[in-house]
Amino acid sequence: MSLIKLIRRYLFISILVVLLVGCISHFLIFRFFIHYSSDQMLKDQKARIENYIIKNDTLPLAPTLVLKPARIEETAIESFQMLPKEVFRDTVMYSEETGIFTPYRQLYFTVSYKDKYHLITLNQPTIISNDLFYAIVSSLLILLILFVLFTYVVEYLLKRNVWKPLNYNLQKLHEYDLKANTVLELNNPGIAEFDEINDVIMRMVDKINADYENSRLFTEDASHEMQTPLSIIKSKMDLLMQNPTLMQDAENERSIEAISRAVSRLSRLNKSLLLITKINNDQYEQKDDVRLDKKLRLYLSDLEELFEAKNLAVKTNVESCNLYINSSLTEILLSNLLSNAVRHNRAEGWIDIYLDKYNLIISNTCKIGQETSNNLFNRITFHNKVEDSLGLGLNIVKSICDKNGYTIEYDYPEEDIFRITIIFH
Numbered sequence: 001m002s003l004i005k006l007i008r009r010y011l012f013i014s015i016l017v018v019l020l021v022g023c024i025s026h027f028l029i030f031r032f033f034i035h036y037s038s039d040q041m042l043k044d045q046k047a048r049i050e051n052y053i054i055k056n057d058t059l060p061l062a063p064t065l066v067l068k069p070a071r072i073e074e075t076a077i078e079s080f081q082m083l084p085k086e087v088f089r090d091t092v093m094y095s096e097e098t099g100i101f102t103p104y105r106q107l108y109f110t111v112s113y114k115d116k117y118h119l120i121t122l123n124q125p126t127i128i129s130n131d132l133f134y135a136i137v138s139s140l141l142i143l144l145i146l147f148v149l150f151t152y153v154v155e156y157l158l159k160r161n162v163w164k165p166l167n168y169n170l171q172k173l174h175e176y177d178l179k180a181n182t183v184l185e186l187n188n189p190g191i192a193e194f195d196e197i198n199d200v201i202m203r204m205v206d207k208i209n210a211d212y213e214n215s216r217l218f219t220e221d222a223s224h225e226m227q228t229p230l231s232i233i234k235s236k237m238d239l240l241m242q243n244p245t246l247m248q249d250a251e252n253e254r255s256i257e258a259i260s261r262a263v264s265r266l267s268r269l270n271k272s273l274l275l276i277t278k279i280n281n282d283q284y285e286q287k288d289d290v291r292l293d294k295k296l297r298l299y300l301s302d303l304e305e306l307f308e309a310k311n312l313a314v315k316t317n318v319e320s321c322n323l324y325i326n327s328s329l330t331e332i333l334l335s336n337l338l339s340n341a342v343r344h345n346r347a348e349g350w351i352d353i354y355l356d357k358y359n360l361i362i363s364n365t366c367k368i369g370q371e372t373s374n375n376l377f378n379r380i381t382f383h384n385k386v387e388d389s390l391g392l393g394l395n396i397v398k399s400i401c402d403k404n405g406y407t408i409e410y411d412y413p414e415e416d417i418f419r420i421t422i423i424f425h
Contacts, residue, residue, distance in 0.1 A: 015147050019140050026136045038105035038124045045122050057113045073121040165189040223274040230267045279399040290330050292321040299334050306342050313350040321357045329400050336393040337362055359423055366418040
């Protein structure tokens with residue numbers, strides 16, 4: 001859910017709660033002030049009646065009343081002590097004038113004139129509670145409609161003045177390419193918090209750019225610098241191996257051959273690590289339409305002698321497959337997969353290769369059991385590994401697949417059968 005929709009939801013909920021509380025509170029407040037106003041009018045009328053009685057010793061009533069209820073009603077009583085001095089109450093009375101029941105506010109009090117006690121009732125019409133409630137609800141509904149319209153107006157202004165720059169900045173962040181070494185440009189919406197976020201992002205991007213460039217240069221420089229002494233050591237070891245005097249001693253011969261193998265292994269390991277770094281840093285940018293089936297057939301023809309030397313039975317089912325990928329990475333991918341299938345195979349084993357436009361599946365008999373070869377994609381596997389293997393072949397293949405959006409997985413259909421599957425998206 002977007003932030004603007006979340007704000008709108010909370011705003012609508014808050015408005016509904018406020019309107020519900022407002023309806024009840026307005027109804028109670030209005031009814032209180034209506035009663036207060038009616039009571040004040042009744043008290044004023046009572047004071048005038050009492051003053052009139054003091055001056056005239058009679059009640060200011062017309063001799064005959066045509067319409068009921070009258071504003072002033074009088075009833076003779078026997079005992080003044082039995083009644084309170086002043087009582088207010090709400091009632092409903094039938095009006096002969098309108099023909100309907102109308103709410104009234106009444107005031108009861110007693111007076112004495114002509115040596116008798118009288119109960120005086122003053123009637124004051126008030127507003128019908130239902131009408132008052134409907135009026136309040138109607139007015140608040142109008143306010144609700146205005147609030148909703150106002151909310152959409154505010155949302156439109158936020159989208160234009162705040163969300164549009166934010167969406168632009170998000171798009172720029174999505175499109176930003178670290179390896180392109182370009183300058184990231186973000187728009188400031190003029191809001192302090194968002195401007196501060198942009199400033200933090202810019203500082204982070206600058207730091208990431210600097211770290212990325214330093215890491216790339218360090219990796220490349222270290223690998224190149226290592227190649228030079230390794231080449232010198234290798235050449236010197238070759239010269240030592242050609243010295244007949246030195247090689248006459250069997251112990252010296254074994255030591256020199258061990259050192260030579262270690263140097264060769266270290267050189268290959270350095271090249272493999274440099275290759276993984278280049279793949280992960282997207283330094284193989286150029287992509288072409290590659291016929292994977294043709295390249296696969298070429299590699300299979302080149303490896304025929306290896307297959308015969310190890311007495312491997314190779315079965316292929318290759319269909320047409322076009323990929324948009326870097327050509328060099330395709331060669332590395334196939335080379336590592338087929339080399340692993342041969343190197344880790346057993347004598348008189350077999351290799352089964354299937355390729356179509358959706359999948360590449362390579363199955364082969366193997367010497368490494370499932371229980372001893374976990375996490376082949378993520379680390380150098382030292383246990384039960386062929387002596388001249390670096391353990392980085394599948395790591396390189398995984399890096400190539402990840403960078404091109406392919407899914408790669410491996411499993412063991414049987415205990416001594418290894419199968420690797422690449423799914424092209």
